Amino acid sequence: MDLATALRDQTAALAAAAVDPDAPVPTCPEWRVRDLVAHVGQAHRRAAGIVRTGQFTQEPPAEPGPPAEWARWLADGAEDLIAAENPRDVWTFFGPRPAAFWLRRMVADTTVHHADAVLAAGGVPEVAADLAAEAIAECLDLLSDPAVTTVRPNLAELRGTGQTLHLKPTTTTGWLITRTPDGVTFDRADGEADVTATAPTADLLWLLYRRLPVDDPRVTVTGDRALLDHWLALTVF
Structure with missing residues (x-):
């Protein structure tokens, strides 16, 4: 890009x-x-x-x-x-x-x-899928950086014991996020996860940045909804 x-x-x-x-x-x-x-x-x-x-x-x-x-x-x-x-x-x-x-x-x-x-202005935001994917990857790169907790100490709460979140676009490969004891890791991949959010790529970007609520009909959530809610509550920018 x-x-x-x-x-x-x-x-x-x-x-x-x-x-x-x-x-x-x-x-x-x-x-x-x-x-x-x-x-x-x-x-x-x-x-x-x-x-x-x-x-x-x-x-x-x-x-x-x-x-x-x-x-x-x-x-x-x-x-x-x-x-x-x-x-x-x-x-x-x-x-x-x-x-x-x-x-x-x-x-x-x-x-x-x-x-x-x-x-x-009362409109509905739109963004090309490739730009949305780039912005999602950039956000996850920030959140998975080993130094992130020196900037935002509360993000230490994203550490876990292997819990997984899947951001799944409707037309392409998604992002599989793992919460490890050392911090967040992610791969551009699809797979089984504790919670999966499925939506068009642009809507996943808006969800990730809380510009779209989890309950919006454009988003389908399966699995442990509380895990997704916890992630979104911690990662407010």
Whole structure:
């Protein structure tokens, strides 16, 4: 997948969906749409600064300007990140990583926040299956990183004794997640699991990020529902 193209597309789609600055964002109750736009634009600019310098940079509060300027302001931030380069490892939550970490992270983040903007406008978010699959894999990579509990200590509760969760797309191979004593592991595979959530790939992404409730008719859950609920309650971003 071309992550630069994905970031451009999702940023533009978010800008197009952000039609009412004062509308509440139901999936981020503390935000209005203007806060959502500011957050995304600031995140892109912060990520670009990290890539360029290799270090965490604390950006001042973002000011996207009037709504008529949001599309250009958001696009400028995305292009700033796309253009940023660093041949060395850079700062991340988990220690030094290749600079591509931040482009991938911002693609997933922007995709989810595009959904937030659509929901705030009363629409139904959509995303291509390949991009949804990439964002799911990126999320699971974060949650299975050995250093994740240094960033979010509560995620130590994801450790287990072999319990398994299966995210099963309706048309392709899914993700089989195992909760081990040392942390979370996952494979791109299908198989028997303690609990399975079956849905189109995009809806599995929204479920994983709690943009879609477990009880939504687009999702079919079989097995130990409490295990899935526990996972979702712990992994709130």
